[in-house]
Amino acid sequence: MEPTSLLRLLFLTSVLCCTTNQASRTLSPSRSQVFSWSSVSLRCGEVDGADGWTLRRNTSRDTMTQCGVDWGQSVDSTCDISLTVTWDSGVYWCESTEGATSNTINLTVTDKPVILQSPVLPVTEGDNITLHCEAMMSADLPAGFYKDGSLIRTEPAGHMTIHHVSTSAEGLYRCHIEGLGESPPSWISVTGAPTTAAPLTSKAPPLTAAPPLTAAPPPVWHRLQLVFRLLTHLLVFCPYFICTVLAVSLYRHRPTGNHLGLDAGHDDVITSELLERS
Template identity: 35%
Template sequence: MEAMLLLLLLLRIQTSENSQKASLLVSPRRTQFFEYEKIIVSCERFSSSEWMVWRYTTNRTASQSCCLDLTGLPPLQPTIALFPSDRFLSQCGSDWGNPTSSGCELNVVKPSDTGVYWCESRYRDSSNMVNITVTRSLVVLQSPVEPVMEHDDVTLHCKNNHSGPSSADFLKHNDLVWTSSTGHMTIRNFSKSDEGAYKCRDSKHGESPPTWLLIHDSSSPATLTVRPSSSQVFEFHNLSFNCETSSRSRVWKVVRAIRINSPTSPTSPNSPNSPNSPNSPDSPNSPDSPVEKYSLGTCGTTWGDPTPHGCLIHTSKKVDSGIYWCESTMSQRSNSVRVNIYNKEVILVGLIHPVGTGENVTLLCKAKIPPPRVTAVFYKNDTIIGSGDSATMTLHHVSQDDEGDYRCQLSGLGNSSSSLLLVRGTVDLT
């Protein structure tokens, strides 16, 4: 009996840990699509927590380009020259796609739907990323969606949208590697040396866009940590981002998304952008309102200094406020964190990562210039939950009932902005 209870406890803990992970599935199972096809993108997950499909795309049409060259791998030809302002992050249901209970449907795709797709949970955990290409070409290359397991056999199919299989040439980095009368090619015993950009050429219908074949890496995705560990930071302080991982074979980089437009609807108690709305920027249901758009950039381009394990921003400013995460060359993505930089007198320190049920959470109401005496008031969803002559308050043994927007006030100095507390639950298999 004791052994059975111990087993159930371990399963409960294991399931709670696994709830942070999901896999992005694409149907049909390929990464290249003809214009006007239907694509279903779904989030295969281990718990009932909400996962939503996100993507970033380019503002250029991809009629002659394969994909967004975002992985740090050698560039594809042809390719899209990308700059931070060329990439835009948005959620399914904003101005593209139809949200479903398990993901997103794109009923009639166009080249503008070319981009990088992933699933993200209400706790800002992430699935793997998939680079989807929509082309006006008459030929596509059918290849695995996920990185390939080492020693597996991989079959590539050259598909045209007019007739059945026909003879085709297969190219790797634009060099001919195989000619087939049946329109397919099999790579036996896939290894690191087989990685690369593949495409096919049909003598009657033309050439497909290229696509990358990568070898699978079984190590866990990175976890993004931030110093100082706070969702609110005073302007002109340094910010350090670290992609923590056990893998030495991957290259990780820090990417961020900065808001480039204002919400399309006015703020009101029931509007999508109200602080207490499910779609507010710090809501538990999404990192940001789906009606907002964000411009993407990589550390070391126009902002930040790359470090061996992440990125450093010296003397951060308000324009550095945004959503940050890590990406690897193997289509993996870390958790996301939101950091807001303020030029104001008071901030609320902490609440940058979700916490576990039963943990204690300490809130610190911090002044830019500490006063000799402090009287602090703490709020949850604009209701006072504590006050006194201490600038700190501890929430003991938190549960999901403690989730909400928290802010603080220092007498004579003003209010902080609000930050969202997210509390992970556990999945009980009993």
């Protein structure tokens, strides 16, 4: 995501999170990055039992658009995007008919072969966070993890855990798999530990997105991509195969001496006469 887009996202998030009429809803599942042509199901979680909740988003192509009207398919409080594309990347949130909003999440849809799974919601100081570097066609590959452009370390299985995080862990993270490339960046926020005096209900329920997949099977479109590549190779191979068959066929039916009407016996007579004359 470009720096300008990131600043806009942070501004919008701060505005929505500071709304006095916060929503008692959550948005799930809790993954921030997905591959193109995969499916995503977003849900405004049932917390207070109120009706009239909808899912909205801001993207590079539209603003304040509603699921089921402008994009996606809405069923109750769930919104399904059957095949995601890169312009589905944006900010998503739940909104009530009275104007209350949930927290926001940023969903990135990429056509890159590598994605980073990281916490979508702010992490509390002292907690552990785990980052997963996921390849499109393989799992658990060695990956390097970066924060604000600097290498943290390389993990052989593509998973990195940061223990007892502090506010210094806040930043822009990405990962890189040798030979495949790097993931889009994701912002990780760290908040202070809650005080005992603060009531448990003073904070709006967090907005979550899809759980990180560590060893999930590749999406259906990955298999379709393999079939498409196979068909492409067959289309390229078939003309060469047909030309080879035709060449062999023409070679086997090429003209010979017998084709001129001379049989073997006639050839022997001519040869004998020539020897006698010599």
